[in-house]
Amino acid sequence: xxxxxxxxxxxxxxxxxxxxxxxxxxxxxxxxxxxxxxxxxxxxxxxxxxxxxxxxxxxxxxxxxxxxxxxxxxxxxxxxxxxxxxxxxxxxxxxxxxxxxxxxxxxxxxxxxxxxxxxxxxxxxxxxxxxxxxxxxxxxxxxxxxxxxxxxxxxxxxxxxxxxxxxxxxxxxxxxxxxxxxxxxxxxxxxxxxxxxxxxxxxxxxxxxxxxxxxxxxxxxxxxxxxxxxxxxxxxxxxxxxxxxxxxxxxxxxxxxxxxxxxxxxxxxxxxxxxxxxxxxxxxxxxxxxxxxxxxxxxxxxxxxxxxxxxxxxxxxxxxxxxxxxxxxxxxxxxxxxxxxxxxxxxxxxxxxxxxxxxxxxxxxxxxxxxxxxxxxxxxxxxxxxxxxxxxxxxxxxxxxxxxxxxxxxxxxxxxxxxxxxxxxxxxxxxxxxxxxxxxxxxxxxxxxxxxxxxxxxxxxxxxxxxxxxxxx
Ligand code: GLC
Numbered sequence: 001x002x003x004x005x006x007x008x009x010x011x012x013x014x015x016x017x018x019x020x021x022x023x024x025x026x027x028x029x030x031x032x033x034x035x036x037x038x039x040x041x042x043x044x045x046x047x048x049x050x051x052x053x054x055x056x057x058x059x060x061x062x063x064x065x066x067x068x069x070x071x072x073x074x075x076x077x078x079x080x081x082x083x084x085x086x087x088x089x090x091x092x093x094x095x096x097x098x099x100x101x102x103x104x105x106x107x108x109x110x111x112x113x114x115x116x117x118x119x120x121x122x123x124x125x126x127x128x129x130x131x132x133x134x135x136x137x138x139x140x141x142x143x144x145x146x147x148x149x150x151x152x153x154x155x156x157x158x159x160x161x162x163x164x165x166x167x168x169x170x171x172x173x174x175x176x177x178x179x180x181x182x183x184x185x186x187x188x189x190x191x192x193x194x195x196x197x198x199x200x201x202x203x204x205x206x207x208x209x210x211x212x213x214x215x216x217x218x219x220x221x222x223x224x225x226x227x228x229x230x231x232x233x234x235x236x237x238x239x240x241x242x243x244x245x246x247x248x249x250x251x252x253x254x255x256x257x258x259x260x261x262x263x264x265x266x267x268x269x270x271x272x273x274x275x276x277x278x279x280x281x282x283x284x285x286x287x288x289x290x291x292x293x294x295x296x297x298x299x300x301x302x303x304x305x306x307x308x309x310x311x312x313x314x315x316x317x318x319x320x321x322x323x324x325x326x327x328x329x330x331x332x333x334x335x336x337x338x339x340x341x342x343x344x345x346x347x348x349x350x351x352x353x354x355x356x357x358x359x360x361x362x363x364x365x366x367x368x369x370x371x372x373x374x375x376x377x378x379x380x381x382x383x384x385x386x387x388x389x390x391x392x393x394x395x396x397x398x399x400x401x402x403x404x405x406x407x408x409x410x411x412x413x414x415x416x417x418x419x420x421x422x423x424x425x426x427x428x429x430x431x432x433x434x435x436x437x438x439x440x441x442x443x444x445x446x447x448x449x450x451x452x453x454x455x456x457x458x459x460x461x462x463x464x465x466x467x468x469x470x471x472x473x
Contacts, residue, residue: 028287029371038242038268038290041210043366044102044149045324046357049294049333050092050139051153051301053110054078054129056338062110062302065159065173072160079114079124084131087340089142095342097146099350100357102365105151105212105331106139108201110302113160117205121196124160140205151210152201156194156225156247163189170218191226198230202237210242212271215250222248227265242268244292251294258283269329276319280326280369288369292329295319297346303335310345313352314455318378320353320364321390321456325379327369359417360458363388372403378456388416389439389459394451398425398438399459407437411462415452422459 031042055062057078065075096104109115115125117136126135136152143150158164159173163186166174174180202208211234216222227247234243247265249255251273257266258281270281270291281291297316298307311319316332323330334342334350357364363381370380370387378392380403391399401410413422425438439459442449451457 047103054082056303057081059305061300099354103149108152113158149209153212215246231265294331385463387461391457398440416458416460
């Protein structure tokens, strides 16, 4: 049909914006005061998780006793073979520091019940299996010496204890063994042991920065753990220590920490596992909840010799950035072998992360969510009025700083890694987008240039008077 179609002149008047996008959506960006204890944690952002114990001997992961229903006697070969001959916690601490990790969490006792510390309540541990060393104390000393904050993982489950539920339990190695059909657990006795050991850890090893309990499951939860009494003891002995949420939860769900009525043992942070929360983690009122994604470098927490599904250095770097952009931390795991050696594939990846952080660390350490919509080319992180654009996917032409910024918001622009000045783009190609700021990486113009860092090029942008709610610490 002939005729002219008049295109309605679309005029966009850009409202004088007085708030950032997130606030326009009514989502608070300030972390509630109940989480004040974790201010350092929300600045440090990146930690090392270390899963180490006799399960490294069969080298099929830390759940080998449960998965293969191995009895205590048949597991003794692992206890006897766990020698820690090459254990050098100073080398571990040096590696963590080189990786840019600011805190570290070691398994003091995992589900198998074997203690890496000197407990007066049992001889089932490294003091008595031939190693004759308090592996926890040496870990704490070595990491503290490098100024790295320290945490201990403690399994609420204990498959070595006779008073712990066996037959019919959801995951115990003897859960289906008819020889244990008449076994009677004694939870009062078990709680006394478990609380006694946690008292030892909280009393005998100096200030702990994190106590990482693991985990509640069907049939074994806060009541069975004596969580109310336990948390009172921990808060009294270690008032500054952060506690995770697994006295009432597991890696799959946050528990009451996200509700308007958190329990006393709901924890100081949520602990999503092998996953980065899609939109971070918020409480029912929309306020941010501190969280830490714990993730393996291959697919096992404990040493697994046959697991060569190693995540690439590039993926690990960008996933760390994703955690920070979404308001969380990354706790990245290593599983040393029975002698205490960390696999070269893990070492290589940690050094690669550290090299990137050496040039770009201020966009991670001390940073948090930007309060802007996530751009299509990567992520934003932010510290106060300094914005970091993490460009993971190269643009054609200049980079559009989408997400809620206006050209008037943009001050000085530099490449974080070397400080070179970058220019806002005003080339003809962007004329259709007067209310979106653009940055160009090359000469003035609109040509496409390779990104300086093929993994994550960080553009540092000083924002000009962009009001925002208080920056989450
Ligand atoms: C799960 C696993 C446990 C591991 C923990 C790490 O709870 O059961 O083996 O230590 O995740 O977050």
